[in-house]
Amino acid sequence: MAVYNHQLKQWPNFFWQDDELINLLAEVRYLQGKLLGKVENLGFELRNEANMETLIQDVVKSSEIEGEILNPELVRSSIAVRLGLDYFGKENKDRHIDGIVEMMLDATQNSDKTLTNDRLFGWHSVLFPTGRSGMYKIEVAKWRMGDMQVVSGAMGREKVHFEAPKADVLEKEMNKFFQWFNSEQELDMILKAAIAHLWFVTIHPFDDGNGRIARAIADMQLSKADGVNQRFYSMSTQINADKKSYYSILEKTQKSDLDITDWLVWFLKCLKEAIINSGEIIDKVLIKHDFLLQNNFKIANERQKLIITKMLDGFTGNLTTSKYAKITKTSTDTALRDITDLVEKGIFLKSDSGGRSTFYVLNLSR
Numbered sequence: 507m508a509v510y511n512h513q514l515k516q517w518p519n520f521f522w523q524d525d526e527l528i529n530l531l532a533e534v535r536y537l538q539g540k541l542l543g544k545v546e547n548l549g550f551e552l553r554n555e556a557n558m559e560t561l562i563q564d565v566v567k568s569s570e571i572e573g574e575i576l577n578p579e580l581v582r583s584s585i586a587v588r589l590g591l592d593y594f595g596k597e598n599k600d601r602h603i604d605g606i607v608e609m610m611l612d613a614t615q616n617s618d619k620t621l622t623n624d625r626l627f628g629w630h631s632v633l634f635p636t637g638r639s640g641m642y643k644i645e646v647a648k649w650r651m652g653d654m655q656v657v658s659g660a661m662g663r664e665k666v667h668f669e670a671p672k673a674d675v676l677e678k679e680m681n682k683f684f685q686w687f688n689s690e691q692e693l694d695m696i697l698k699a700a701i702a703h704l705w706f707v708t709i710h711p712f713d714d715g716n717g718r719i720a721r722a723i724a725d726m727q728l729s730k731a732d733g734v735n736q737r738f739y740s741m742s743t744q745i746n747a748d749k750k751s752y753y754s755i756l757e758k759t760q761k762s763d764l765d766i767t768d769w770l771v772w773f774l775k776c777l778k779e780a781i782i783n784s785g786e787i788i789d790k791v792l793i794k795h796d797f798l799l800q801n802n803f804k805i806a807n808e809r810q811k812l813i814i815t816k817m818l819d820g821f822t823g824n825l826t827t828s829k830y831a832k833i834t835k836t837s838t839d840t841a842l843r844d845i846t847d848l849v850e851k852g853i854f855l856k857s858d859s860g861g862r863s864t865f866y867v868l869n870l871s872r
Contacts, residue, residue, distance in 0.1 A: 555795070561610060562585060565606050700724070826864065
């Protein structure tokens with residue numbers, strides 16, 4: 507029978523080998539400072555745009571890690587409304603998406619506030635507004651009442667990857683966690699984010715949503731480490747890109763002797779890649795800003811502005827006349843006139859294919 511770290515007498519006295527972390531941590535800190543300096547030079551409006559793009563990735567990818575696919579356009583709508591930013595597109599009316607967005611914004615914008623059971627219960631409530639996880643009714647806004655195992659495999663050939671602490675010790679376990687998380691330690695704040703993530707997901711206090719809440723707690727601590735209440739890199743995006751190793755290192759660490767060096771190394775490497783890849787978000791924001799600045803006076807109506815903005819934000823598939831008409835809720839004839847106007851002004855490029863296969867792309871080379 508496996509022995510898990512939370513079953514050891516020394517739990518939760520984690521330890522690690524500093525000499526295996528010091529160079530990697532210094533590199534991450536350097537990249538963090540470089541990124542924040544770059545973002546500072548963007549100006550207020552573009553910083554807000556970069557923050558929104560990062561939050562969209564965080565919300566979408568944190569859910570995707572759990573196998574839940576969210577509509578990025580609806581996530582964008584929900585975040586824009588809550589940040590008071592302009593948005594041209596489909597309005598979000600999904601309470602579940604709003605809930606995930608509210609949790610992420612509370613975690614990162616209010617990182618200086620104390621983490622309590624009431625605050626976590628609030629996060630859990632908005633994650634599961636119907637009181638169900640898929641088809642199953644779950645306990646919402648309270649610690650789980652039953653045992654919790656992470657299992658894979660077909661019925662009769664199940665493999666238990668992890669078994670969480672028993673329900674009757676959850677309040678005690680969470681009180682220890684809160685006391686540690688809310689107090690100051692002589693510990694680098696980035697390492698604290700990594701430990702908080704591992705510690706919370708090991709306790710697994712809820713019926714569902716533990717992974718998303720663990721990642722929100724880590725982001726909350728990373729906001730403290732950054733010294734800003736905006737996000738400019740997405741850990742969840744990087745975790746999702748290497749999901750297999752994420753679950754593998756968690757399983758390995760939860761069966762360790764409380765030496766979490768390997769987990770901290772994995773977390774720091776993941777964070778390093780997330781910061782490096784943040785450049786793609788900033789580049790996207792700058793391209794959008796420059797394109798609209800150069801072409802705004804050529805845009806004849808709100809329909810054209812809506813489509814161009816959607817394409818700059820990341821349009822799925824090819825833009826055809828029928829798609830234009832559907833998105834803007836207009837006739838095909840009107841859509842074709844709008845598109846022809848944009849082609850003549852050099853904003854759109856027309857594909858070589860003809861007939862119904864014709865599609866259009868933004869002319870980003872101008």
